[in-house]
Amino acid sequence: MLKHSRQRDSIKNFLMTRTDHPTAETIYENLRREYPKISLGTVYRNLSLLTEIGEIQTISTGVGPDRFDGNMEPHYHFICKQCGRVIDLEMQGIDHINLLAQHGFSGTIESHTVFFSGRCEKCLSESKIK
Amino acid sequence: MLKHSRQRDSIKNFLMTRTDHPTAETIYENLRREYPKISLGTVYRNLSLLTEIGEIQTISTGVGPDRFDGNMEPHYHFICKQCGRVIDLEMQGIDHINLLAQHGFSGTIESHTVFFSGRCEKCLSESKIK
DNA sequence: CTGCATGCAAAAACTTTGCACCGCC
DNA sequence: GGCGGTGCAAAGTTTTTGCATGCAG
Numbered sequence: 599m600l601k602h603s604r605q606r607d608s609i610k611n612f613l614m615t616r617t618d619h620p621t622a623e624t625i626y627e628n629l630r631r632e633y634p635k636i637s638l639g640t641v642y643r644n645l646s647l648l649t650e651i652g653e654i655q656t657i658s659t660g661v662g663p664d665r666f667d668g669n670m671e672p673h674y675h676f677i678c679k680q681c682g683r684v685i686d687l688e689m690q691g692i693d694h695i696n697l698l699a700q701h702g703f704s705g706t707i708e709s710h711t712v713f714f715s716g717r718c719e720k721c722l723s724e725s726k727i728k
Numbered sequence: 729m730l731k732h733s734r735q736r737d738s739i740k741n742f743l744m745t746r747t748d749h750p751t752a753e754t755i756y757e758n759l760r761r762e763y764p765k766i767s768l769g770t771v772y773r774n775l776s777l778l779t780e781i782g783e784i785q786t787i788s789t790g791v792g793p794d795r796f797d798g799n800m801e802p803h804y805h806f807i808c809k810q811c812g813r814v815i816d817l818e819m820q821g822i823d824h825i826n827l828l829a830q831h832g833f834s835g836t837i838e839s840h841t842v843f844f845s846g847r848c849e850k851c852l853s854e855s856k857i858k
Numbered sequence: 859c860t861g862c863a864t865g866c867a868a869a870a871a872c873t874t875t876g877c878a879c880c881g882c883c
Numbered sequence: 884g885g886c887g888g889t890g891c892a893a894a895g896t897t898t899t900t901g902c903a904t905g906c907a908g
Binding site: 656658659660661664674676678679685687688689690692695696698699701702703704705706707708709710711712713714715716717718719721722 | 786788789790791794804806808809815817818819820822825826828829831832833834835836837838839840841842843844845846847848849851852
Binding site: 599600601602603605606635636637639640643644 | 886887888889890891892
C-alpha cells in the first residue's frame, strides 16, 4: 500500500544529512536542485507521512514554521530565543519525569515533549562584542 | 506608556476564570457578550501583550491554534492525543532538568517548555465503553 | 491634546487539499 | 491496469497588520 517514491527518499536523505532542523521551505528549496518540479505540497505530504511512520520527527517550536529532524535517536532540543536556531542537546534521558507527571493523574502519561531555551553560544558571543 | 484598556482587563479576567486553556477564538466568542464590537485582532494583540508582560502564558501545542492560560503559578500541562484537551498537572517542579541540559552545552539554558501527552481520563473511559 | 488601543478588513504566514496526470508494483 | 504519489493551484487555518477613529492619561 505504501509505494516507493524518489521524492520521499530524497526528503528523508536530505534530512539525514542535516542537524539544523530545517523547515519545509528549506527542504523544498534544496530538493528543487534535484527535482526542479517538486512541489511544496509534496514536501509537506511526505513530511507528514514520514512523521506518521516514525522515520522523522516534526518539531513545533511555537515560533515560526515547524521544523523537521531526521535523527530518531532519543535526544532533546534547545531553541535559541534570540536567533531561533534549534540545536541538539547531548544529555541523559529524562523519562523519569513521566512518572512524576503520572503521580496523581487519572489519565495515562505516554510521552513528553521538551524544549529548552535560552541563548546559543553564537548569540552570546555576538552580544559581548556589541 | 502602557495604557489601561477595558478589553485587556476583560481578557485577563476571563482567562482567570477558566482552567481549560481556551483558544483566541473561544476568548473572542465569550468576550463578545460583554463587548459586542471587540475584534479578533484586538484579542490577539492583547494576548500577545499579556504574554510579553508575563501576565498570562501562551501554549503552542503544535496541533491547532495556540491556547492561553491565566494561571501563572508554575505548573505543567497534559495534552490528550485523542481529544486535544489541555489539562493542568499537579506535580512537583522539574527545574533540575535545566541543569542536566546545561551540562556540556555551550549556550545558556534559561528555561524549558514541557508537555506531557497520552489519553485523558474521559477518553480512556469512552474507549472502554466501545 | 497626544498617543496608545481599538475595530475593521485586508494580508500574511503556514499548511492542507482537490484534481488530473504520472509512474510504481 | 490499478492505485498511490505528484504537481499545480486553490483554499483553509491561524495570526498579524495598516489605517482611520476612539478613548485614557
